[in-house]
Amino acid sequence: DAGVTQSPTHLIKTRGQQVTLRCSPKSGHDTVSWYQQALGQGPQFIFQYYEEEERQRGNFPDRFSGHQFPNYSSELNVNALLLGDSALYLCASSLAGAGGPSETQYFGPGTRLLVL
Amino acid sequence: DAKTTQPPSMDCAEGRAANLPCNHSTISGNEYVYWYRQIHSQGPQYIIHGLKNNETNEMASLIITEDRKPSTLILPHATLRDTAVYYCIVRDPTSGTYKYIFGTGTRLKVLA
Numbered sequence: 001d002a003g004v005t006q007s008p009t010h011l012i013k014t015r016g017q018q019v020t021l022r023c024s025p026k027s028g029h030d031t032v033s034w035y036q037q038a039l040g041q042g043p044q045f046i047f048q049y050y051e052e053e054e055r056q057r058g059n060f061p062d063r064f065s066g067h068q069f070p071n072y073s074s075e076l077n078v079n080a081l082l083l084g085d086s087a088l089y090l091c092a093s094s095l096a097g098a099g100g101p102s103e104t105q106y107f108g109p110g111t112r113l114l115v116l
Numbered sequence: 117d118a119k120t121t122q123p124p125s126m127d128c129a130e131g132r133a134a135n136l137p138c139n140h141s142t143i144s145g146n147e148y149v150y151w152y153r154q155i156h157s158q159g160p161q162y163i164i165h166g167l168k169n170n171e172t173n174e175m176a177s178l179i180i181t182e183d184r185k186p187s188t189l190i191l192p193h194a195t196l197r198d199t200a201v202y203y204c205i206v207r208d209p210t211s212g213t214y215k216y217i218f219g220t221g222t223r224l225k226v227l228a
Contacts, residue, residue: 004159033214042203042218043160056214090159092216103209104150105216107159 002027004093004108012114013081021076021111025093031055032074033105034066035090043090049074050096078113086115120204125223128198134191136222138204141185146208149180150216151189153200160203160218163189194226 005024013019025032031050035043045058049068068074072093078085089112092105121139128134140149148167152160164171164178166187171178177190191198203221207213 031214033216035216035218042220043216045215045217048214058215088157092159104162104165106162107152109159110157112157 004091004106006089006091006108006111008111009109010112010114012116014116015081015083017081017115018077018079019081019113021078021089021091021113023074023076023091023093023108025072025074025091026106029093029095029106030072031094031096032068032072033092033094034074034076035092035107036060037088037090037110039087046076081115083115086113088112119217120206120219122202122204122219122222124220125225127225127227128191128194130196130226130228131193134194134198134224134226136189136191136202136204136224138187138189139185140187140204140206143184143206144208146210147206148209149178149184149187150205150207151176151178152203152205153198154203154221155197155200163202194224196226196228198224199226200224 007022033048034046037043046060047057048055052068063079065077088110090110091108094105150165151163154160166178179188201221201223205216
């Protein structure tokens with residue numbers, strides 16, 4: 001059973017550049033959430049995609065955008081990178097449903113982004 | 117979603133039970149308690165969740181008191197590989213709020 005996969009594992013960018021991170025959900029899942037985790041902090045919710053649309057958004061500027069494809073995979077795009085965007089970016093997948101175990105989010109290994 | 121409070125750190129001897137507490141005094145009736153752990157900046161790993169009853173799986177047990185305000189995650193025989201940050205999250209999956217709100221968690225160190 002394939003788990004959540006993310007690419008790339010590490011990335012170095014320069015201030016002002018743009019970056020795209022990718023996520024493939026766990027087999028059978030249709031929903032993808034993105035989180036940002038700064039060093040020493042817990043993950044912070046960026047947004048969630050379901051049926052190819054952004055279903056909920058956290059407190060992040062619109063420099064952060066995303067996309068979900070028909071195969072349920074997803075991309076996170078960050079424009080005009082700032083030094084403060086350096087973090088571990090986590091993707092989590094789940095199965096949309098009425099609650100209980102089907103709503104449990106399973107996380108990928110993350111992409112570590114360093115902005116210089 | 118209700119807020120959670122966890123101790124910042126705990127130590128446990130290898131082979132002993134690790135009991136990690138979580139306080140969620142404002143939890144509502146439909147909110148589940150979820151536990152995750154994160155080992156050395158890997159992605160958070162799902163451990164267990166529950167609503168009202170105690171739960172057990174191959175990784176851990178979750179004890180939820182009758183008033184549901186505190187809960188305890190129990191790792192019955194801690195190993196060095198259980199050293200991680202443990203997060204307690206409460207969430208109502210039927211509320212229309214899909215995000216998990218992570219606190220700073222409890223850093224568990226298992227000692228040889």
